[in-house]
Amino acid sequence: MKLADTPVTQHHFSNIPFYLKRDDQLHPQFSGNKARKFMALLENDYCEITTLIGYGSVQANSLYSMAALASLKGWQLEFYVDRIPSWLQQQPNGNYQAALELGAKIIAVADSKLHPSDYINNIRQPNQECLVVPEGGRCGLAEYGVTQLAKEILQWAQPITDKEIVVALPSGTGTTALFLHKTLSKHGIEVVTCACVGGKEYLKAQFEQLGESNHPTILELEDKHHFGKLYQQDYRIWQQLNQEANVEFELLYDPMMWRCLINWYPKNQHKQLIYIHQGGLLGNASMLPRYQRKYGD
Incomplete structure (x- = not known):
C-alpha cells in the first residue's frame, strides 16, 4: 500500500492567503504527520x-x-x-x-x-x-516518509516562480519539521514551525538529538504557551480558522501555529505560504468538550 500525493487546496484565513497540503486525507485511519513518520x-x-x-x-x-x-x-x-x-x-x-x-x-x-x-x-x-517506536515517532526512521512529503511539495511548487515559498506546520517533537527542512532548504524553501511542547530550547534539543545541526525557523508567541492548557484565544482562532477555511483543523497544535503565523505574516506578505495539515482530528473529540465546558460554544 502506497500512501502519497495528497491534494493541495487554496484558502484564506485572517486575510492570509495560503495553500493547504491535505495530509489528513492520506488514509481513513492512517493519516497526518504520524502516517508520514511511520x-x-x-x-x-x-x-x-x-x-x-x-x-x-x-x-x-x-x-x-x-x-x-x-x-x-x-x-x-x-x-x-x-x-x-x-x-x-x-x-x-x-x-x-x-x-x-x-x-x-x-x-x-x-x-x-x-x-x-x-x-x-x-x-x-x-x-x-x-x-x-519512540514517543511521537521521534527517530531517524521517520525521515523516509517525511522526505516523500517534501518531494510532493517540491513537485507542487515547480510552477510557482514569482514568490518565495514557505512551508508551515506546528511541532511536538519537531521530527516532521526537521526532516522537511533537511530536504526543502536545499531548494530555497523555508520551513517555519513553533514549539507546542516545552518551548524553543526544548525543540532545539529534540532537533539535535536527531543528529541535525541545521534547523527550521522557530516562531514564538510573546507569552509562554503551556502544552495542553486551555486558552480562549486558541479556541477562537480554531473556530474562525475552521469557518473561514472551511476545513476542520486539529485543536491542540494548530491554533498556536496560526497565532504565530498571524504575527509573522505582515512582514512576509511577499511570500507564498503552504500549511501542512497534520491530521489528528480524532483528538478533537476529547479536546473540544473541555473547551466547551470552560468557554461555551
Whole structure:
C-alpha cells in the first residue's frame, strides 16, 4: 500500500492567503504527520515482527496512528501510558477509543512508578519479534516518509516562480519539521514551525538529538504557551480558522501555529505560504468538550 500525493487546496484565513497540503486525507485511519513518520514501517517488510510497541499520552495522535499501522500490518500494538483515567475507561472517546477498536492493548504503568519507556526496557523487555517506536515517532526512521512529503511539495511548487515559498506546520517533537527542512532548504524553501511542547530550547534539543545541526525557523508567541492548557484565544482562532477555511483543523497544535503565523505574516506578505495539515482530528473529540465546558460554544 502506497500512501502519497495528497491534494493541495487554496484558502484564506485572517486575510492570509495560503495553500493547504491535505495530509489528513492520506488514509481513513492512517493519516497526518504520524502516517508520514511511520511510512517506512508500512512499506517495508518486517517478517520477524509480530508486536509493535509505543508509549505516550492516552489520547496521543500517535496511539491511533500506531494502532492503524499495526492493523494494516497484522501486528499487535502494545501502547504504554502513565495512567488511564477511570472516566475514560468507562466512556472511551477520541484516539483512545479508536485505538481500542483497532485491537490495541493500552497498558497503564503508574503502579510501577516507572516512566513508560523505562517500563518497556526494564519490565516488558522486548524481544526480536518486537519493534519499539519512540514517543511521537521521534527517530531517524521517520525521515523516509517525511522526505516523500517534501518531494510532493517540491513537485507542487515547480510552477510557482514569482514568490518565495514557505512551508508551515506546528511541532511536538519537531521530527516532521526537521526532516522537511533537511530536504526543502536545499531548494530555497523555508520551513517555519513553533514549539507546542516545552518551548524553543526544548525543540532545539529534540532537533539535535536527531543528529541535525541545521534547523527550521522557530516562531514564538510573546507569552509562554503551556502544552495542553486551555486558552480562549486558541479556541477562537480554531473556530474562525475552521469557518473561514472551511476545513476542520486539529485543536491542540494548530491554533498556536496560526497565532504565530498571524504575527509573522505582515512582514512576509511577499511570500507564498503552504500549511501542512497534520491530521489528528480524532483528538478533537476529547479536546473540544473541555473547551466547551470552560468557554461555551
